[in-house]
Amino acid sequence: MSGTLAGTGRQQHSAPGDPAGGSRAAVRIRGLRRTFGIRDVLDGLDLDIAQGEFLALLGASGTGKTTLLRILGALDRHDAGTVLVPETRTVVFQEPRLVPSKKVLANVTVALPRGADTRETGRRALAEVGLDRHADAWPATLSGGEAQRVALARALIREPExxxxDEPFAALDALTRLRMHDLVGELCRRHRPAVLLVTHDVDEAIRLADRVAVLRDGRLATDERIAIGHPRDSADPRFAALRTRLLTELGVHRAPADHAPTPAKELPA
Structure with missing residues (x-):
């Protein structure tokens, strides 16, 4: 599979195989370094994401999660190392970033070739996210969850590898967030892109991902495959045990049952 060296445009070939075995790597990172001033935000990071694999990345604010995502999306450069990614990749941000002057269907198909075929493909993408009746609506009339579903349709219509x-559910209310989890999980299993989810929500990471990793000091402190079938129940003892391990890696200890979790130390802002 051909890929692009992120931040350069030079064509590269990604090597087959991944740490889990069997699948070809959609993303292959070796020795990645990104420096801001005198601080190495990413410091010799190694990471593989297999084709069709869903990886959730956790970490305290300022640990470089979004920096890594931006490098993979060609929105930022890296200072050293090798980054191999597919040519076809899309980003869904925390804010939907819809164009206010374009209707919903036009937002989904923005920058694609004009024509009846594209419009029909756009309508199918909207139907996948349950918004086929909103094709002619203006973005200002949508709820937060609806707008984020449009952003998801816009990303998936391009059939990304x-x-x-980037924390796409953070601004949603709790019920809408759970519904979006179900939708994203279903669509990713259907379309089978490699997925990198950046999140602060441990339960969200466990609920959605095939693997979960914790970024600390510029490298992966934890990288664990989730051996729990879908759908996942937060009451499952395996879910609770993984949550506890991840919170510990994040510097948070479990509080007594009648209290909310308490930070063991102050995390970076």
Missing amino acids: LLLL
């Missing part, structure tokens, strides 16, 4: 999700 790599889907980058």
Whole structure:
């Protein structure tokens, strides 16, 4: 599979195989370094994401999660190392970033070739996210969850080999967030892109991902495959045990049952 060296445009070939075995790597990172001033935000990072694999990335604010995502999306450069990614990749941000002057269907198909075929493909993409009746609506009339579903349809219509999700549910209310989890999980299993989800929500990471990793000091402190079938129940003892391990890696200890979790130390802002 051909890929692009992120931030350069030079064509590269990604090597087959991934740490889990069997699948070809959609993303292959070796020795990645990104420096801001005198600080190495990413410091010799190694990472593989297999084709069709869903990886959730956790970490305290300022640890470089979004920096990594931006490098993979060609929105930022890297200072050293090798980054191999597919040519077809899309990003869904925390904000839907819809064009206010374009209706919903036009937002989904923005920058694609004009014509009846594209419009029909756009309508099918909207139907996948449950918004086929909103094709002619203006973005200002949508709820937050509806707007984010439009952003998801806009990303998936391009059939990306790599889907980058930058805390896309953070601004949604709790019920809408759970519904979006179900939708994103279903669509990713259907379309099978490699997925990188950046999130602060441990339960969200466990609920959605095939693997979950914790970024600390510029490298992966934890990288664990989730051996729990879908759908996942937060009451499952395996879910709770993984949550506890991840919170510990994030510097948070479990509080007594009648209290909310308490930070063991102050995390970076």
